[in-house]
Amino acid sequence: MDNNLTSSIGNLVNSVRQTKPLVHHLTNYVTVNDCANVTLAIGASPIMADDIEEAADITAISSALVLNIGTLNSRTVESMLAAGKQANEMGIPVVLDPVGAGASKLRNQTVRMLLEQLQFSVIRGNMSEIRYIAGLVATTKGVDASEADLENGLQSGIDIANGLAEQYHCAVAITGATDIVSDGKSVICIENGHPMLGSITGTGCMSTSLIGSFCGVTADYRMAAVAGLLCMGIAGEIAYETTGQLGNGSYRVALIDEISKMNSQTMHERAKVYEA
Numbered sequence: 320m321d322n323n324l325t326s327s328i329g330n331l332v333n334s335v336r337q338t339k340p341l342v343h344h345l346t347n348y349v350t351v352n353d354c355a356n357v358t359l360a361i362g363a364s365p366i367m368a369d370d371i372e373e374a375a376d377i378t379a380i381s382s383a384l385v386l387n388i389g390t391l392n393s394r395t396v397e398s399m400l401a402a403g404k405q406a407n408e409m410g411i412p413v414v415l416d417p418v419g420a421g422a423s424k425l426r427n428q429t430v431r432m433l434l435e436q437l438q439f440s441v442i443r444g445n446m447s448e449i450r451y452i453a454g455l456v457a458t459t460k461g462v463d464a465s466e467a468d469l470e471n472g473l474q475s476g477i478d479i480a481n482g483l484a485e486q487y488h489c490a491v492a493i494t495g496a497t498d499i500v501s502d503g504k505s506v507i508c509i510e511n512g513h514p515m516l517g518s519i520t521g522t523g524c525m526s527t528s529l530i531g532s533f534c535g536v537t538a539d540y541r542m543a544a545v546a547g548l549l550c551m552g553i554a555g556e557i558a559y560e561t562t563g564q565l566g567n568g569s570y571r572v573a574l575i576d577e578i579s580k581m582n583s584q585t586m587h588e589r590a591k592v593y594e595a
Contacts, residue, residue, distance in 0.1 A: 324507065325590045328546045329583025331533050336362035340382035340535025344528065345369045345399050347389025347418065350521035353575070354385075357525040360579035361550060363532035374398040375405035382535030384411055386437075387524055388429055389418035396429055403437035412440035412534040412543075416527040420444065421451030434487065440540040442483065443492040443527050443547075446476060453479050473497055477506050477595055490541040492530065494523060498548045499595075502541040509545065510591035511552025513559045519571045526551045529578070545592065553589045554578045 341364045346354050351367055358365035368377040371394070378384050384406045386399050406413045415437075420430045430452060433439075442452070476499045484491040484503035493499040498509040516522045529547035537543050554577035562573040 322587070324545070324592050324594075325587045326583070327542060328549055328590070329586045331537060331542065331546045332361070332550070332581060332583060332586065334536040335532050338382075338536055339364050340532060341366060341380065342383045342385060342528065342531045342535055343368065343378050343381040343402065344385045344387065344531070345374065345395060345402055346385060346387035346416075346524060346528075349389060350387075350524040353521040353571075354387075354524050354528040356575050357578055358528045358532055360575050361529055361532050361581065363535060365528070369395050369398045371398045371401060374402040378402040378405040378411065379409060381406075381411060383531045384413045385416065385527055385531040386413065386433065387416040387418055387527060388420070388426055388433075389416070389524060391425055391429055396432075399429075399433065400436060403433065407438050412531075412538075412540060413437060414441045414443065414527055414531045414534060415439045416524060417442065417444045417448045417452060418524070420448040427451070439487060439489045440534055441490045441492060441530055441544050442487065443494065443523075443530055443544065445523065446493055446495055449479060449483065449491065449493050453483050455479070473499070473508070473595075477501070477508075480506065490544045492544040492548060494526060494548060498552065500541055500544045500548065505541075506595040507541070507545050508593055508595045509548050509552055511549060511556060511589065513552075513555045513563070515559050515563055515567075515570055516551070516555040516574075519567050519574075522551065522555070522574070549586065549590055549592060550578055550581050553585060554581060556589065557585075 533543035
């Protein structure tokens with residue numbers, strides 16, 4: 320545990336709860352309700368407006384923008400571009416969740432277009448998604464990382480995160496058994512979490528929403544990514560301890576409960592973070 324890191328992250332949690340940043344999501348309809356609830360749970364305010372007639376306007380009054388390609392269609396791609404360009408023009412942080420990148424032609428084309436036309440503050444994905452973006456061989460299993468892509472080890476993930484962060488001038492977060500966050504200069508690893516997080520849909524999307532919430536209160540986007548992933552990891556552990564044996568539905572509810580109760584003391588006591 321790094322006391323300086325956990326202290327900084329605890330301060331970010333306090334800042335979110337005090338300022339309640341508005342986080343605009345253009346996200347997927349499978350997880351949109353959980354994304355809204357987890358944003359509220361950490362103390363931020365969610366809004367989901369994906370029509371082209373208002374996407375840019377809503378972005379203009381927001382503190383952060385989250386773009387999630389989980390359930391793509393041509394209408395929302397246009398809205399994502401409009402919202403992203405508005406955010407870039409106004410200096411509003413933009414977080415990309417490239418759900419299922421590598422799985423289909425539409426997803427691949429969309430990710431490339433977004434990366435070419437927009438400046439992101441954070442890119443968060445699983446190992447398969449990030450490997451695809453990095454131009455490496457990736458065997459995406461739908462929206463989940465494949466076992467083959469996880470076999471290359473921690474150092475490989477660190478190298479990929481560093482390279483992408485330098486290429487796109489942003490923070491890159493790779494989620495897995497050990498989460499990796501890089502700004503291209505230094506890396507922070509997080510070893511919190513529980514395997515049951517993978518048993519319910521949306522925990523990756525919710526992590527991105529948490530990252531967006533923290534981006535709304537700090538310009539240190541690497542730390543915003545670390546804070547979001549650490550909140551999810553610790554909440555996942557506690558939720559399993561309290562309700563994991565009851566089943567997936569109870570675990571999902573407990574996960575949001577624990578994020579709503581997250582504070583600096585819990586962070587300090589349970590964080591497993593270190594600079595790699």
